[in-house]
Amino acid sequence: MSSNQSEKEPIIAQLQALLDESVAAGVPGISAAIQTSTGTQWDLSAGYADIQTKAAIDKTTAFGIGSITKPFVAVLTLQLVQEGRLNLSDHAKSLLSADVLHGIQHAEEATIAQLLSHTGGITSWEDDRQWQKDGRGENIQPSKIWQKSETLDYVRRAGEDTGLKPGPFHYANTNYTLLGLIIEEITKSTAEAEIRRRILEPLQMADTYFEGFEQPRVDRTPHRYHWSTPTFHQTAGFSPHHKPVRDDLVDVTGTNLSVSWTAGGMISTPTDLLKFANGLREGKLLNAQSMAALMDWQPAFENIDMGRGVSRLRDSGLPGTWVGHNGGVLGFTAAWWWDYEGTCAVSVLANVGSSHAGDVPSHAARVAIKTKFLRLAAELAALG
Numbered sequence: 001m002s003s004n005q006s007e008k009e010p011i012i013a014q015l016q017a018l019l020d021e022s023v024a025a026g027v028p029g030i031s032a033a034i035q036t037s038t039g040t041q042w043d044l045s046a047g048y049a050d051i052q053t054k055a056a057i058d059k060t061t062a063f064g065i066g067s068i069t070k071p072f073v074a075v076l077t078l079q080l081v082q083e084g085r086l087n088l089s090d091h092a093k094s095l096l097s098a099d100v101l102h103g104i105q106h107a108e109e110a111t112i113a114q115l116l117s118h119t120g121g122i123t124s125w126e127d128d129r130q131w132q133k134d135g136r137g138e139n140i141q142p143s144k145i146w147q148k149s150e151t152l153d154y155v156r157r158a159g160e161d162t163g164l165k166p167g168p169f170h171y172a173n174t175n176y177t178l179l180g181l182i183i184e185e186i187t188k189s190t191a192e193a194e195i196r197r198r199i200l201e202p203l204q205m206a207d208t209y210f211e212g213f214e215q216p217r218v219d220r221t222p223h224r225y226h227w228s229t230p231t232f233h234q235t236a237g238f239s240p241h242h243k244p245v246r247d248d249l250v251d252v253t254g255t256n257l258s259v260s261w262t263a264g265g266m267i268s269t270p271t272d273l274l275k276f277a278n279g280l281r282e283g284k285l286l287n288a289q290s291m292a293a294l295m296d297w298q299p300a301f302e303n304i305d306m307g308r309g310v311s312r313l314r315d316s317g318l319p320g321t322w323v324g325h326n327g328g329v330l331g332f333t334a335a336w337w338w339d340y341e342g343t344c345a346v347s348v349l350a351n352v353g354s355s356h357a358g359d360v361p362s363h364a365a366r367v368a369i370k371t372k373f374l375r376l377a378a379e380l381a382a383l384g
Contacts, residue, residue, distance in 0.1 A: 004383055011380045012042060018371050019046035022350070025361040026248060028225045029057035030350040032367075033270030034377045037278060037343045040384040041271070049222030049351065051245060062207055062220040062269050063349035064257050065334040066327025069266040070176050072195050074116055074309020075280070077179055078290040079198060081112075085186055088113040088293065095182045100149060103156030106166055107178065114166065115175040115182075116308035117298065121164040124172035125151040126263075129235065132356055135259045136330045137236025142254040145212045148184075148261050151177055169300050173263035180262030191262050203279045208268040212258025221267060222351045223253045224331025231358030252331045252353070264329050270347040277324070277338035277345040295323065295340075313337070318374055320344075326365035328355045335368035344381035346374060 019030050029047035043059035080086040092101060092115065093108035101107045110120030125131050131154040133139045135146075155174055164170055180191040187194050192210040200208050209216050226232070226242070228250045242250040257265040279285050286294065293308055300306035303314050313322040324337035331353045338345035350364035367373055 008380060008383050011376050011383070012044070015373060015376050015380070016044050016046070018367055018373050018376075019044055022362040022367050023047035026246075027350050027352050027362050028249070029061070029222060030348065030364060030367065031057050031059060031061055031063070031270050032346065032348045032373075033059065033274055034380060035274040035278070035345045036381045036384040037281065037345075038384070040381075041274070042380065043270070051223070051225075057222060057351070059271065060207075060220050060269065061222050062216070062267050063222070063334060063351060064211070064224070064327070064329045064332030065266050065268045065273065065336070065349065066260070066264040066329040066332060068268075068273065068325045068327040068334050068336045069260070069262060069264045071309045071325055072199055072266065072276070073176050073179050073183070073191070073262045074294060075285050076183060076191070076195055076198055077112065077116060078286055078293060078308070080183070080186055081293075082287060082290055086112060086182075092178060092182070095185055096178065100152065100181060103158040104152060104174065105157055105160070105162050106164065107174075110166070110175075110178075112179075112182070113308065115179050117296070117306060118169055118171050118175055118300075119167060119298075120175065121166040121168075121170065122172050122174050123155050123157070123162045123164055123170075124174050125154040125177070126173045128154040130154060132236045136355065137232075138239050139237070140239045140241060140255065142241050142256070144258070145256065146259040146261070149177070149181060151259060169298055169306060171300070171306075173260070176263040177261060183262075199276070199279070199285060202284065203275045205268070205272040205275050208266060208272045210261070210265050211267050212256045212265065213261070216267065220269070223251055224255070224351050224353070225249050226252050226331055226353040227357040227360040229357045229360065232356050235356040249352070255330055257329055260329055264327060268349075270349055273336045273347040274345045277336065281338060281340065281345075313369065316369075316374075319378060322374065326369075328363070328365070329353060330355065333363035333365055335365040337368060337374060339378060342378065342381070343384070344378045346377045348373065
């Protein structure tokens, strides 16, 4: 055994232990990939794709990535800016019809820059209590494919003041639904087709797609589960389609992510997401000016700054600048982070959702940024 390999093995064991601990805490299955900028990769997994049959999660399992969809939409939007087909200062009302925007406070005057950075003062359809019941809870229709603009009906508040103002940060899925519609208006194509043509195909991301709008090459999605907490029952409610498998867990297999579309409706694998990170770092998708626009930071959440479609870990104690995004939808949680100046990229995906569930024992993003996972991954990549 080489001395280099002997240094790697304890780190790999610690990374695996963190995944095992997440499963022991109740996560059904979790998968992670760590890659250096030169292509060296480590794949780790724990738990099950189906907790009833004990079918194992492996490196080919595909998961919902939730809001990690937003960086794809942001990159495509900035590509259109590069091409002169769009300006960051353009207002939504100059690009979308009044029928689309009516009743959504501040939507007409929101600029492309504000939509990308969640600073237009627009409320999120995900925060609407009725949508929570219809889209994820007691009223869910599992096989329904949502229309792309349908979620906007939940944030039409004609004459009602939402209390939000343009300027301050307010995270809203509505922004990225509107960006998806703007992309389609400009390109005269579907947003999913444009993302495939401009990003997925050039980076050979064959296992990434929009669920409900594209067919997978091979369906490798696992059973999907969601934390069943009192908070989830109070907000979203319990659907008869949600099958209890434990006191704290329901099986939501059979549902789809079409409701989230360009705000969070993509499926991917850990390996494919690392191709996206490296494609950005290597300048394959955006020029320097657009990368600067993507990473125009402002304070957002605790220890997280937000740019235009991507986040930055602040005061993390980690070496380098860690850029990425977390994601959460019905049945899935996700984390995707990469050291912009360094050599390490990490993705962690799990087949358990935590949206509207309050505090839960574990999920993919918690493993990635609330444990030593990123620090260990960076140490491993440095040895790679």
